[in-house]
Amino acid sequence: MSEAGTNDVDSDDPETTTINVRVTERQLEEIDAVWKEEGYTSRSEFLRHAIRDATEHPGASRGMLVSIAAEEYAMRKGEHDSVSREDVLEMIDDGE
Incomplete structure (x- = not known):
């Protein structure tokens, strides 16, 4: 699925890797609501931050x-x- 009309500025960054993640429609709706509300530029940016927070601050x-x-x-x-x-x-x- 695309990111609802957003452009991911990091898509050509050689240090990033594309992964596929399966989520429910409800989870996708919640992700979309949060990234937009919090001012992220895309789903990808929001998810990168969420992954970073989870891995850098597991406590x-x-x-x-x-x-x-x-x-x-x-x-x-x-x-x-x-x-x-x-x-x-x-x-x-x-x-x-």
């Missing part, structure tokens, strides 16, 4: 990201105080 588990999102939501609603950088580093070290 950032899904549970940790859910916890961060929940805390952010609570802070925005005024239910929690902000968390210091030191607190975040401690949470990462503890694997929370």
